[in-house]
Amino acid sequence: MTLNIDLDDLDFQEAIHLKHRHISVEDMQKFEGYIAEIFAAMGMDVNTPSTRETPQRFLKAMFDATEGYDGDPKLIKVFDAEYPDGVDGRRSQVIEGPIPFFSLCEHHAFPFFGHAYVGYIANQHIIGLSKLTRLVRVFAKRFSVQERLTQQIASTLETILQPHGVAVYLEANHLCMAMRGVRETSALTRTTSWRGEYEANPELRSEFFSACQIRS
Ligand SMILES: Nc1nc2c(ncn2[C@@H]2O[C@H](COP(=O)(O)OP(=O)(O)OP(=O)(O)O)[C@@H](O)[C@H]2O)c(=O)[nH]1
C-alpha cells in the first residue's frame, strides 16, 4: 500500500497526536481547590456528603469531555480502494451519518452537540467506517467552534485519503445560546465544508444532502 499522507499537515498531526496529557497529583489537588472555591462563590455548599467530591468529579468529567486532545492513532489506518476508479467509471459516495458528537464551545466552555455527516468519493484509498466516527470525535472532544470543527474533519479526511472529494455537514445545539445569553432554544446551527469535486458539482452536494436527510 502506498501512503502519501503529508505527515507534517497540522490537522493530521493533531488528529493522531500520540502524546497523552498528564496532570500531576499535586496539580489535580490544586485544581480541585480552585473549583471548590469557584463553585462555593456561585452558591454551592461544597461540604455536603453529596458535593464534597464534586470538584474532583467535575475535573474528571472535563478531562473526559476533552480527551480529543490526546488524539486517535487509529486514524492512520487506511486501505487500498478495491476499485480506485470506480466500477464502469461510476464512482460512489460514501456517506456516514448521523454521527452524534459532543463538543465544548471555546467561548463559554458550555457544550454544543448534534450530528455530523461525513461523505467522500474514494481515489486510491478507503478508510474503515468506524474511523469516520473517530475522526468526528477526535476533534469534537475539545474546546472548539463549530466552523473549525467542520473544517478540521474535512481537512484531515482529505489529508489521509486524498479522495476525489469530501463533504462534511454538522448540525448542533449550542447550550451557551439556549441556557444563557440570548436563550434561543429552537435554532440549530448548520455548517458545511466541501472539498474537491463537491466544490464544483451542485448535484453531488444535493445527492449528499438527500442521503443525509434519510434518518433511520
Ligand atoms: N461562530 C460561532 N460562534 C459561536 C459558537 N459557539 C458559540 N458562539 C457565539 O460566540 C459568541 C460570543 O460572543 P460574545 O459577545 O463575546 O459573548 P457573550 O456576551 O456571552 O454573547 P451572547 O451569547 O450573545 O450573550 C456568542 O455570540 C455565541 O453565540 C460557534 O461554534 N461558532
Ligand SMILES: [Zn+2]
Ligand atoms: Zn458559547
